[in-house]
Amino acid sequence: MNLLRIALKSARFRRTSLLLTVFSIAISVTLLLGVDKVRKETKTSFLNTVSQTDLIVGARSGPTNLLLYSVFRIGNATNNVTWETYETIAAQDEIAWTVPISLGDSHRGFRVMGTTTDYFDYYRYGDKRPLAFDVGQQFDEVYDTVLGADVASSLGYEVGDEVILSHGLVSADFADHDDKPFTVVGILDRTGTPVDRTVHVSLAGIEAIHIDWQGGGRSGVTLDAEQALKFDLTPTSITAFMVGLENRALTFRVQREVNDYQGEPMSAIIPGATLADFWRTISAVEQVLFVISGFVLVAGLLGMLTTILSTLNERRREIAVLRAIGARAAHVVLLIVLETLLVVVAGCIVGVAMLYGLLAIGRPIVTRRFGVDLAMSWLDPTQLLIMAGVIVGAVLVGLIPGFVAYRRSIQDGLDVRI
Amino acid sequence: MVTEDRPVVSLERVRFRWPGQESDTVAIEELHLNAGEHLFVRGASGSGKTTLLNLLAGVHTPTSGEIRLLGTDLATLSPSQRDRFRADHLGVVFQQFNLLPYLTTLENVTLSCAFSSRKTDRASNSTGVAATARSLLKALNLADDLHTAPVATLSVGQQQRVAVARALIGSPEIVIADEPTSALDADNRDRFLSLLFQEVEAQRCTLIFVSHDPELANRFARSIELAEAGGELERES
Ligand SMILES: Nc1ncnc2c1ncn2[C@@H]1O[C@H](COP(=O)(O)OP(=O)(O)O)[C@@H](O)[C@H]1O
Ligand SMILES: [Mg+2]
Numbered sequence: 001m002n003l004l005r006i007a008l009k010s011a012r013f014r015r016t017s018l019l020l021t022v023f024s025i026a027i028s029v030t031l032l033l034g035v036d037k038v039r040k041e042t043k044t045s046f047l048n049t050v051s052q053t054d055l056i057v058g059a060r061s062g063p064t065n066l067l068l069y070s071v072f073r074i075g076n077a078t079n080n081v082t083w084e085t086y087e088t089i090a091a092q093d094e095i096a097w098t099v100p101i102s103l104g105d106s107h108r109g110f111r112v113m114g115t116t117t118d119y120f121d122y123y124r125y126g127d128k129r130p131l132a133f134d135v136g137q138q139f140d141e142v143y144d145t146v147l148g149a150d151v152a153s154s155l156g157y158e159v160g161d162e163v164i165l166s167h168g169l170v171s172a173d174f175a176d177h178d179d180k181p182f183t184v185v186g187i188l189d190r191t192g193t194p195v196d197r198t199v200h201v202s203l204a205g206i207e208a209i210h211i212d213w214q215g216g217g218r219s220g221v222t223l224d225a226e227q228a229l230k231f232d233l234t235p236t237s238i239t240a241f242m243v244g245l246e247n248r249a250l251t252f253r254v255q256r257e258v259n260d261y262q263g264e265p266m267s268a269i270i271p272g273a274t275l276a277d278f279w280r281t282i283s284a285v286e287q288v289l290f291v292i293s294g295f296v297l298v299a300g301l302l303g304m305l306t307t308i309l310s311t312l313n314e315r316r317r318e319i320a321v322l323r324a325i326g327a328r329a330a331h332v333v334l335l336i337v338l339e340t341l342l343v344v345v346a347g348c349i350v351g352v353a354m355l356y357g358l359l360a361i362g363r364p365i366v367t368r369r370f371g372v373d374l375a376m377s378w379l380d381p382t383q384l385l386i387m388a389g390v391i392v393g394a395v396l397v398g399l400i401p402g403f404v405a406y407r408r409s410i411q412d413g414l415d416v417r418i
Numbered sequence: 419m420v421t422e423d424r425p426v427v428s429l430e431r432v433r434f435r436w437p438g439q440e441s442d443t444v445a446i447e448e449l450h451l452n453a454g455e456h457l458f459v460r461g462a463s464g465s466g467k468t469t470l471l472n473l474l475a476g477v478h479t480p481t482s483g484e485i486r487l488l489g490t491d492l493a494t495l496s497p498s499q500r501d502r503f504r505a506d507h508l509g510v511v512f513q514q515f516n517l518l519p520y521l522t523t524l525e526n527v528t529l530s531c532a533f534s535s536r537k538t539d540r541a542s543n544s545t546g547v548a549a550t551a552r553s554l555l556k557a558l559n560l561a562d563d564l565h566t567a568p569v570a571t572l573s574v575g576q577q578q579r580v581a582v583a584r585a586l587i588g589s590p591e592i593v594i595a596d597e598p599t600s601a602l603d604a605d606n607r608d609r610f611l612s613l614l615f616q617e618v619e620a621q622r623c624t625l626i627f628v629s630h631d632p633e634l635a636n637r638f639a640r641s642i643e644l645a646e647a648g649g650e651l652e653r654e655s
Contacts, residue, residue, distance in 0.1 A: 002532065006518075013520035317515045323477065324512070325584070326505020326533035328498045413472040414510060415596060 003331060007338035010318065014311060018343055021307045025347025028300035029390060030354045031293045033383050037355070037374060039286045045126065045372045046279055049193045050242075050271045052124035054251050057081065057089070057258050058240035060265035067274045070101060070240040072194050073111040077103065080237035085263050089243075094254055096246045097122050100238040102206050105165050105177070110151045112165050112199045114206030114235075120146075122244060125193045126373070135159050136186030139202050142229060145182040146200040149190035157184050163199065165209060177209040180225045192372060204233035243268075297390060301397050304343055308336065308401045312408065319409045320416045332409055333402035340398030341391070348387050352379070424489050426591055426624045427451040427474070432483035434466075434473055442481070443469045449642070451624050453591070456615070458635050459628040461644030467628035470644070471594045474626065475508060476500030488591055505534035509585030509623070511595040516581035517569040524565045527551040527583045537588025547587075554583040557620075558613050575606040579613060586617055593618060595627045599634070611637055 011018055050056075050071055058066045059079030068074040090098040099122055102114035117138045120131050136159040139146050145163055157163065163182045182201060190196055208228040212221055223231075245251060251270060258268035319332055327335075356376065363374045379387070427450065434444040443466040451457055461467045472478040473485060476492050477500075485492045488507060492500055504510075509530070517526045528551050531538040541550045555565055558579040569577060578598050585593050595614070599607040611634070618625050627638065635641045 006529075006532070009520045010518070318518055321512075321516065321518055323501075324475070324504075324510040325530050326501055326508075328501040328533070330498070331533065410477075413468070413477045414475060414512065415468040415472075416515070 003334055004338060006322075007335055007342060010315075010335075011339050011342050014314075017307060017311060018339075021304045021343050022346045022350060024300045024303050025344055025390075025394075026350035026354055028293070028297040029348050029351025029387065030358070031296050032386050032390070033351065033355050033379070034358065035286075035289050035293045036383055036386065037359070038372070039289070040380075041372050041374050042286075043279060043283070045192060047272065047275050048126045049275060050123075050125060051128055052122075052244065053242045053271050054245045054248060055243040055255055055258070055268045056240060056271055057243060057266055057268045060267050063267065063269045063274045064278055066240065066267055066269050067271065067278060069103065070242075071271065071275075073103065073113070073198060077239045079265075080239055081241070081266060082237050082264060083235050085261070085266070086238055086241055088263070089258065089261070090241070092254075094246055094250045095243055097244040098241050099123065100203060100235075100241040102203055102235060102237075103239045105167060105206070105209070107151070107163060107165050107199045108155060110148070110155075110197050110199050112201060112206075114201050114203045114238075116203060119200070123195070123242070125191050125195065129191070131191065131195065132189040134187045134189045136184070139185055139200065139205070141183075141185075142202060142204045142208050142233065143180060143182045143225060144185040144202065144205070146186040146188060147184055148188055148196040148198045148200070150196040151199055152184075152187040157187070159184050159187065165199070165201075167210075167213065179222070180209045180228065190368065192367065192370060203235050203238070207233040207235050297393075300347075301390075301393055304340060304394065305397050305400060308340055308343075308398065309404065312336075312401055312405050315405070316408060316412055316416045319405055320412050320414060323409050324414050329406050332406045333399065336402035336405050337395055337398040340394050340401075344391055344394035348390060352387075425450040425486075426453050426455075426488055427626070428484075428486040430484045432473065432480045432485060434469060434478065434480045436469075444473060444480070444644075446470070446483075451626070451640075453624055454619070454622045455640065456618070456625040456627065456638050458638035458641035459626065459644065460630065460632055460635060460641060461628065462630055465644040467630075467644060468596055471510075471596050471626070471628060474592075474594055475504050475510060477504075501533075506536040507591050509587075509590040509593040511578070511581045511585045511593070511598045513597040514574070514577075514601050516584070517572075517577055519568070519570055521569065522566050523555065523560065523569055523572065523580050524548060524551055526569060526580055527555065527587055530584050530587045534588060537590065539588075541588040551583065551587055554587055554617070555580070557617060558583055559609075574601050575610060578602065578610060582610075582614055582617060586621055586623070589621045589623070591624060593623045593625050595625070597629050597631075598627075599629065599631070607634075 056066060056070050058070060058077055059081055061078055065075060069077050086098070086100055089095070097118060099115055099119045103111060105112040120138050123131055134149065136146070147157055151157065161184045163184060165177045165182065167177060182205065188195065211228045211231055212223045243254070245254060255268040255270065258266050322331065322335070359374050359376055363376070367373050429446050429449040431448070432444060432446045433442045435442045459467060459470065469478065473480055474487070476495070479493065487503070490503065495503060518529065521529065528547050531541055531547055538547060541547045552565060560576060560579055564572060564576065569580065572580065581598065599610055602610055
């Protein structure tokens with residue numbers, strides 16, 4: 001009978017007091033691995049808010065600002081890009097496709113984005129996933145609109161419903177484009193990106209609702225929806241446009257050409273790089289989370305230390321018996337360390353099981369609510385390292401009661417007085 | 419290592435004093451035991467019987483004097499060598515709580531071999547350690563059905579006999595017993611002693627048996643008495 005079997009049987013005999021410790025270690029492990037998992041998946045999902053788009057071009061501004069308004073619909077463009085410039089650049093040989101976007105209006109708190117049907121064909125998010133329709137189809141008529149999943153679900157819209165857009169970003173009665181209602185023709189599948197919170201219309205639609213407006217207010221003449229259609233609805237300017245290149249190797253060259261464009265001041269950003277920069281500035285939160293779960297682990301290990309120290313009292317006779325049959329100092333220390341090892345390994349196994357259990361339950365909910373896909377993947381090297389760290393930490397912690405037990409066994413000798 | 423003319427146990431001017439105490443707990447001028455001899459050590463509670471056994475087992479080291487077991491001076495061994503020596507050459511029976519509650523009867527007996535390859539070798543000579551343990555248990559009147567039982571279901575008398583089996587497996591040269599009968603009634607005590615002697619003689623062990631009970635002395639060929647205070651060796655009969 002070796003020491004490991006003795007440790008196993010002894011631990012099984014005292015399982016009730018040890019199970020609680022196993023559970024507290026398990027919770028720390030679940031938390032640590034869970035935070036790590038969520039952190040990584042959130043980051044991946046964030047960095048893939050836009051994918052396959054090589055450049056985003058807008059009027060000259062800081063890269064973060066351009067990223068924020070064009071991708072996240074946060075903030076405003078200070079300037080527009082003229083339609084002529086857009087057409088000139090879009091016509092260049094290196095450029096495979098472009099998707100113009102025109103922002104500025106809203107609908108009950110959701111941003112309205114004018115674009116072309118190319119948007120539905122070229123826009124990619126996540127792992128190169130295209131946009132898909134839950135119901136309906138792309139817009140076709142000037143007064144057609146396609147809603148993001150959140151817009152439809154939170155406002156209760158269905159295909160065929162009528163939608164009134166508001167001028168500007170705050171809804172106010174006097175600024176409603178209520179003379180030109182739009183009809184919902186399609187609702188997109190959930191993407192977990194800002195697309196879900198966007199009301200999509202054609203560029204012509206944006207043009208039509210502003211045809212009798214000048215600056216921030218209505219002009220004297222009013223044109224109804226039908227009359228507006230008679231005019232040329234080609235926009236004079238757009239807010240920004242997304243660019244796909246024939247060859248990704250040309251990205252930097254085209255970016256430089258746009259930035260140096262003589263006709264008007266513009267900025268081109270590489271969305272992946274700008275997203276990564278931006279992530280770095282907002283990722284302090286995840287570090288805090290990580291530190292907190294580290295403290296939970298330390299608390300778990302300290303809890304284990306107190307439990308194991310308190311079991312030493314009831315184990316004095318057991319250790320005296322082992323000493324009497326010839327157990328050496330190293331055996332006594334090892335016996336206790338083995339017990340902490342058993343507890344922590346069991347804790348890790350239970351912790352990982354709880355993690356996957358939670359993932360299985362939480363995954364659909366998280367995907368639906370936050371658009372972050374918590375994939376059921378194997379533990380990655382960092383996570384294995386975290387667990388190895390937990391186990392090494394536990395062994396070091398276990399040395400303390402190990403030495404305490406040995407010192408006591410020297411004192412006790414062969415006869416343990418109660 | 420064991421030679422016929424050399425005593426198995428030999429103590430000379432052994433003194434042991436607990437730190438902070440005024441007098442010696444153990445003070446033995448001279449004591450020699452040959453192979454197969456049985457010694458009864460009587461002393462009142464607190465007279466230092468357990469301390470003496472701890473010294474013999476190499477768990478404590480004497481303040482002065484020399485303890486030789488099988489010709490080896492324990493003082494020349496490191497603590498872990500003394501532990502090994504104890505594992506290989508000694509069997510120990512306590513007053514009570516001899517057994518590990520999470521092991522079966524049989525496992526408690528074979529446990530003795532866990533830290534001693536010498537005992538393992540000697541116990542497994544023909545039939546294997548488990549078979550040797552079983553026959554020892556049987557010789558000590560412990561029926562087969564008790565061998566795999568959890569020790570908590572055994573009576574105190576049965577537990578003490580299991581402890582004897584554990585002390586004897588692997589045929590150690592020396593067996594020390596610390597008041598193993600104090601928790602037994604008179605009938606049980608006498609039966610226990612008979613079985614103990616029977617097995618100790620079968621294995622030709624040297625036995626040192628301590629107890630506060632003077633009635634037991636007449637069953638031993640040799641006995642000594644420890645004084646209440648100071649632990650001076652009083653008389654040998
Ligand atoms: N661990 C110890 N620390 C200090 N003194 C002790 C210790 N163990 C025993 N003693 C002292 O040694 C004396 C003898 O104890 P012990 O050998 O257990 O006697 P016995 O076994 O004869 O009852 C006791 O009076 C006690 O004061
Ligand atoms: Mg005693």
